Amino acid sequence: MPVIAVDAMGGDFAPDEIVKGVARASLTTSIECLLVGDERRIQVVLDSASYDPAHISIRHAAEMVGMGEAPKEALRAKREASIVVGASLVAEGRADALVSAGNTGACILACARQFRTIKGIRKTALASVYPRQTEYAGQDQLALLLDVGATVRCEALDLVQFAVMGTAYARRISKVARPRVGLLNMGVEEFKGGEVLSEAHRRLKSLPGIDFVGNIEGSDVAKGRADVIVCEGLLGNVVLKLIEGIAEVVSDIAGDAVKQRLTWRIGMGLLSHGIREVAHLADYTKYGGAPLLGFEHLFMKAHGRSKARAIENAVKVAAKAVRDGVPQEIAAAIQAIR
Amino acid sequence: MTEQANVPAREAERPAPWARVLSRRRPLMRPGLQTATVVYRWDLDKTYLKSDFESLRKMVRMTFERAADKVNEPGVVALIRALKQSARQEGRTALVYFISASPPQIGRAIREKLALDGVEADGIVFKDQLQHLMRGRFRYLREQVGFKLAELLKARLTAPEGAIEFLFGDDWESDPLIYSLYADVVAGRLDPQALREILVRLRIDPARLAEIDAHSHRLSAANAVCRIFINLERRTPPARFRSFGTRLVPTFNYFQTALVLHQESAIPVRAVVDVGRSLLERSEYTPYQLRNSLDDLERRGHLMPAAATALRGDLERATILPPSGRFVRWPPRLWQRLCGRRRPSGAASRPPVAGPADYARLIDGWLASRARSAGEEP
Numbered sequence: 001m002p003v004i005a006v007d008a009m010g011g012d013f014a015p016d017e018i019v020k021g022v023a024r025a026s027l028t029t030s031i032e033c034l035l036v037g038d039e040r041r042i043q044v045v046l047d048s049a050s051y052d053p054a055h056i057s058i059r060h061a062a063e064m065v066g067m068g069e070a071p072k073e074a075l076r077a078k079r080e081a082s083i084v085v086g087a088s089l090v091a092e093g094r095a096d097a098l099v100s101a102g103n104t105g106a107c108i109l110a111c112a113r114q115f116r117t118i119k120g121i122r123k124t125a126l127a128s129v130y131p132r133q134t135e136y137a138g139q140d141q142l143a144l145l146l147d148v149g150a151t152v153r154c155e156a157l158d159l160v161q162f163a164v165m166g167t168a169y170a171r172r173i174s175k176v177a178r179p180r181v182g183l184l185n186m187g188v189e190e191f192k193g194g195e196v197l198s199e200a201h202r203r204l205k206s207l208p209g210i211d212f213v214g215n216i217e218g219s220d221v222a223k224g225r226a227d228v229i230v231c232e233g234l235l236g237n238v239v240l241k242l243i244e245g246i247a248e249v250v251s252d253i254a255g256d257a258v259k260q261r262l263t264w265r266i267g268m269g270l271l272s273h274g275i276r277e278v279a280h281l282a283d284y285t286k287y288g289g290a291p292l293l294g295f296e297h298l299f300m301k302a303h304g305r306s307k308a309r310a311i312e313n314a315v316k317v318a319a320k321a322v323r324d325g326v327p328q329e330i331a332a333a334i335q336a337i338r
Numbered sequence: 339m340t341e342q343a344n345v346p347a348r349e350a351e352r353p354a355p356w357a358r359v360l361s362r363r364r365p366l367m368r369p370g371l372q373t374a375t376v377v378y379r380w381d382l383d384k385t386y387l388k389s390d391f392e393s394l395r396k397m398v399r400m401t402f403e404r405a406a407d408k409v410n411e412p413g414v415v416a417l418i419r420a421l422k423q424s425a426r427q428e429g430r431t432a433l434v435y436f437i438s439a440s441p442p443q444i445g446r447a448i449r450e451k452l453a454l455d456g457v458e459a460d461g462i463v464f465k466d467q468l469q470h471l472m473r474g475r476f477r478y479l480r481e482q483v484g485f486k487l488a489e490l491l492k493a494r495l496t497a498p499e500g501a502i503e504f505l506f507g508d509d510w511e512s513d514p515l516i517y518s519l520y521a522d523v524v525a526g527r528l529d530p531q532a533l534r535e536i537l538v539r540l541r542i543d544p545a546r547l548a549e550i551d552a553h554s555h556r557l558s559a560a561n562a563v564c565r566i567f568i569n570l571e572r573r574t575p576p577a578r579f580r581s582f583g584t585r586l587v588p589t590f591n592y593f594q595t596a597l598v599l600h601q602e603s604a605i606p607v608r609a610v611v612d613v614g615r616s617l618l619e620r621s622e623y624t625p626y627q628l629r630n631s632l633d634d635l636e637r638r639g640h641l642m643p644a645a646a647t648a649l650r651g652d653l654e655r656a657t658i659l660p661p662s663g664r665f666v667r668w669p670p671r672l673w674q675r676l677c678g679r680r681r682p683s684g685a686a687s688r689p690p691v692a693g694p695a696d697y698a699r700l701i702d703g704w705l706a707s708r709a710r711s712a713g714e715e716p
Contacts, residue, residue, distance in 0.1 A: 027573060032626065043637045047577040053590050053634030054627035 001030050002322040004315050005095035008037030009064035009082040010102020012305050016045050018101060021311025023051035028312070031319045034095050036061050036086040061085040064102075067304060071105030075113070083107055087114035090297045097318040099289065101302035101311065108150050108292065108301075115295040118327065120334045124294030125162045126150040126233070126301060127169060128240055129287050135224035140174050142287070144228045145184075145221075148240045150292060151233035156199035159183065159230050163204055163212070164337060165293040166228035168329040173321060174227070182216035182226030184235060189215070200230075207337060288314035296327055375431040375501040376604065378421055379490065382438035382448065382462075384508040384571045386414050401443060405450035411569060412623070413592030415455045416616035420596070420609030422458055431498070436462040437489055439482045439511075463489050482512045483519075484542030484550065490520045491553035494562070504604065505566045506595075509574040509588070515704055517566040518582050518695050526559025528697075536697050539705075564602055567595050576638060581703075582695050587640050593617055593628055594635045601645045607652045614658035625660040632659070 006022050008015045019042050022033045032055050035042050039060040046056070061082040065074040075084060083102055089095045091114040100107050108126070117124060125147035132143045146166050151158065163181045170179040183201055185193040190201050192215065204212040213226050221229060221239060231239070254275065257264045268275070288310060289302035300318040302310055383389035388409040418434055425432030434457070438448070442464035452459050465485050497503075505520070507513025519536065522528040528536075533554055537547050566586040568579060576588045589595045596613040599605045617623040632653070636646040653659040 032630075039637065047638065048575050050573040050575055052573065053594075053631050054623065055630065057626075057630045057633060058637070 001032055002096040002319045003032045003034055003094070004318050004322075005034045005036055005059075005086045005089050005098045006311070006315065007082045007086045007098065007100035007102050007107075008035045008042050009061070010067075010100040010107070011302065012067060012101075013307060014064075014101065015041050017307045018311050019045040020049050020308035021306070022056060022315065023049040024308055024312040025315045026052040026055040029316060029319070030055065031315060032057070033315060034059055034089065036089065037064065037082040038062070059085060059089060065106040067103050069103060069106070071103060071109045074103070074106055075109055081106075081110075083110045084114075087111050087299075090299075091115055096322045097298040097300060099300045099302060099311070099314045099318050101289075101304055101306040101314075104149060104301060104304075107299065111292060111295060111297075111299045115297045115299070117294055118296055118331045118334055120338050121161060121165075121294040121330075123147075123151050123154065123158045123161070124292055125165060126236075126290050126292050127166060128236075128290040129174075130222075130240065130243055132221070133223045139224055140176055140227065142174065143221075143224075143226065144170050144174070144179075145236055145240060146228070146230060146293065147233040148236040148290060149233050153234065154196070154232040156196050156203060159196070159200040159232070160203045160207065160337075161294075161334065162230040163207075163210055163228065164333045165330050166230060167210055168333045169291065169293060169321075169326055170228050172324040172326050172329050173317070176227050178211050179227035180211045180213045180225070181228045181230065182213050182220075184221070184229050184231035184239070185215035185217065187215060188217060209333070209336065285310035286313060288317040291317075291321060291326070293326075293330060296331075298322060298327055375433060375498040376421075376425060377433045377435065377497055377501050377503045378418070379493070379503060379505050380418070380434065380436045381507040381513055382436050383440060384411070384510045385506055385513075385569050386411060386418075386436065387451075401441070403444075403447060405447045405454055408447065408451045410455065411571070411592065412621035413596075413613045413617045415457060416613045417592045417596055417599075417609075418457050420605050420612050421599075424605045424609050433460045433497075433501075434458065435460055435493065437486055438463070439465045439485060442466060461493075463493075481542060483516055483540050484537065484546030486512075486516045487519055487523075487537075488546045488549045488553065490516070491523065491550060491557065494520075494524055495553060495556060500560070501562065503563045504599070504602075505563060506569070507566070508569040508571045510572060512704070514566070514568050514579055514582055514586055515700060517563070518586060518700075519697070521563035521566065521585060522695065523554050524557060524559070524563060525561045526557075530554045532697075536701060539701055564604075565598065567598070569595070581700055589640075590634070591617065591623075591631055593623075594631050594640075597632060597635055597649060598640055600649065601641060607649070607656075610649065611653065611656045611658055614653065614656075618658070625658060628653075629659045 006018060008018045008022075011018055015037055019035060022035055023046060025031055025033060027050060035056060035058045037060075039058050042058055061080055063078040063081045065071070065078060065081045065083055075081065078084070083100055083106055086095075086098050086100065087110040090098045098111070108124075112124070126149045127144050127146035128148045129142040129144055131141055134141060144166050146162050147154070154162075167179050167181060170176045181204065183197065183204060185197050185201075187193070191198050201215065204210060216226055216229055218239070222243070254268060258268050285307065289300040289306075292299040292301060298318060298321050300314050300321070302314040306314070380386055388411055422432050422434065436448075436459055445462065445464055448462060449459075505517045507517055519528065519533065523533055530551060534547070534551060537550065563585065566582070568586060568588045569592075570576070570588050570590050573590070574588070579586055579588045587595075587598050589598070593610075593614050596605065596610045600607060600610050614628050617628065618625065632641070632646060632649065635641040636643065641649075650659060650662070654661055
């Protein structure tokens, strides 16, 4: 069974919800979790939870990086921070993957310092799944968007590598035999979006092993045209947050509508089952976290607001990715296009 | 997996290569344990047997189960055998008793099962459910506190003088409460009047109440109960048992129980090795999982750091725990020392100091939980 290191001190609800999530995983799976953080605080939370000690070990780390801290400065000052210790445990082979809900910048920086990138990879990418409309029966309800924040700006070759990494991940984790890849752009025409995107389009079109469906516009992101959408980190992050924001606004509007008129309330009541279904589909806690692809080791970034269920799922997805050999699959795919 | 007694006793006693090293390490005997008779009182269902009585149907099926079909809790057989064997080797007397709220009709199957497992029981007590059925007193069918407390006190009256006791139960019913009441009554910390008030609040069978009253008056006070072990079969959070004091040790598996018993000088390291090996060979545990169990016990404060360190060394040599190579700890420790920051030593969350339990609060909690889950506790 894979050993998953979990940063117990990272996240808005750390360490309580992180430790509870690991406790839940210890009861429902045989994954061995290595909690990294303040041993005393972790044990206090464990004591009040149902858990199986056979599947949990603790590595004490005296410091932690706060959610609002500047990543570079924090890592320079805190060498015993839980995220640093966690990443080093994975790098040394004492754990197979790392999960954290902590400061994203600090997580990526800690991994960049401790992990080696896969040979040939220029930039790593943070990949996130999101719910989308399906076009045919049996199509996965989730699509993969990368990069969503590990980079800011990219070159054409980086976008091509993101496509290869995303394809490998979707093939292994989502079990999509031949994922369709789209390039996020401001128009479907090949020449749109400037030099970098045009070049990326040209390369992806001629790349064997990639089922490239062309440019994807913002309006198509939530549709089922592509299983993997690639873009630079700045754009990906904006899109992801926009999807989350819209979901929250729609939920608020529905809540207000219920208070306004009796007829609306009745209407919302009739729609409640459908709304619950949509909310369930959009529930990020189900998907665990976003994998950071491109390193020889796997890092799973859970949402900062993650609670126990999200952490439990992040641990499960990380273990699945390790078992299915995602980094090895990516390495082989990158090697094939070189 | 079941723990059938298909390993001949002689084979179990054959010295292993590491045995010579371990035999040099004799446990530091707890004062009184060298000469005294030690009594081990075991609950049966969910403590010794992996019984399934969550529904009436399962309860009925359990009644007709054959001995060979009954399944043990992992490691329990190895532990009971070790308790007897180590006492024999050290010239002490160890008595093993079972107490069960199951009807005496299953007695034959239970005795056969114990014989199959190679467990020498010095006595078994069952609850006469038929008597309640005949009188239409259905409320008392599931009542355990009165029955078990009365039987424990009766047994104590006939126990050898100066005998010390270890009690074993589980987190499914009322064992933590019953055992704590028993320990405090025997120690003279709970006077008969206070006990009576508690039992009235618990609405136990009046006939049992009178019996308990009579027994408790006849007892001469002695701090006899060393430890109460609660097998966390339901994975109840350990913090819920904190109010019972340090005397009660919630354990997640019998390897943890064996570690505490070794610390209490009740068994040698070799017995801990036997329990660990039984879990490795028959219950799909790995050495890493056993190491995690040991670490957990130390963090919860039930295993002192010095004892834990010594045990780690011994158990690694006996290949029960993995070699510490994979999880070498010295570089970070060295770094912490150089920086003047040290890992918190010893127990991360020590349980509160031992003392008579606050029964008023305990009973409130117990009654509330019983209302929630129809008689299940805690």
